[in-house]
Amino acid sequence: MRPDPRLLLPRHVEEYRGARWALVVLVVYAVVATGRSLVHVLAPDSGAGSIATLDVDVEGGRNVVALLGQWGGAQLLMALLVWVVLARYRGLIPLMLAGVVGEALLRVLVGQLKPLETTGPPPGGPGTYVALVVCGAALLASLTPRSAGRGSAGRRERR
Template sequence: MNHILGRLFPAQFDNVYRGNRIALWLFYPLTAMTFWRSQHHIFAPDGGAQTIATIPLDTYTAGGAQGIITIFALWGLAQLAMGLVMLLAAIRYKSMIPLLWLFIFLEYGGRRLIGIYKPLETVGTAPGAVAGYVLPVVALVMLVFALWPEKKAD
């Protein structure tokens, strides 16, 4: 157990990835997706709220719609920060990847739970809604893979 905790919370981060490579390979496209989502939420005129998330902004007051757009842009900034940490891990501190899979699991799982308890009116199914079901499971499996050392060929 201490060995697993040591992989999850190393005394210092280095650029040596010790887990199964599948968790490393899937980490790269998720990092790219995180950057794409962040820039879209920041720079799209509606922050992706109506065009992607299908929130009916045109039925809100101008102030209400602007408030949601601002919140989406702020969310994009948080995603950009997470994307930068992920990129740093991918390039320089690969030993962080198990911990980041834990954070990804907590974020997507937490987002799903919040969506259940505080639902948001939409007129369609947003890609993020689908990701809310899939990514917590994927992240948990990748966390296990990231903590599980690959077998070395004899």
């Protein structure tokens, strides 16, 4: 079967018709995104120095830490939306995967336009490319309806 772009905005949001493994990819993304965002929000240096290897002991370093912490708040909101979709509105899984892919594409683009200077490779660098490829494949799989003869993950009656 071919991907059906109409599944990005389905009429019935409680029914997910795509590949089961794409749902698993979104769960893994949600776990990673939740953890990453909590580090940015809660770590004293927002993970800037301790994880991303940015030198924050320079003039303006506190601003970098503050901005990364605020970005963590936005990431946490996205992660919470993904959890809501996984828990209640599984028909929107393709839309969430499209959002994840779009965000990764923008990070790659902005990273090319405004590269970071670090003392080591930050995990978000290669991780963004991995997320882009894996979530991109999951997006295509989530837009490809399963055949009628197989069970449907997430197909539950909701009242």
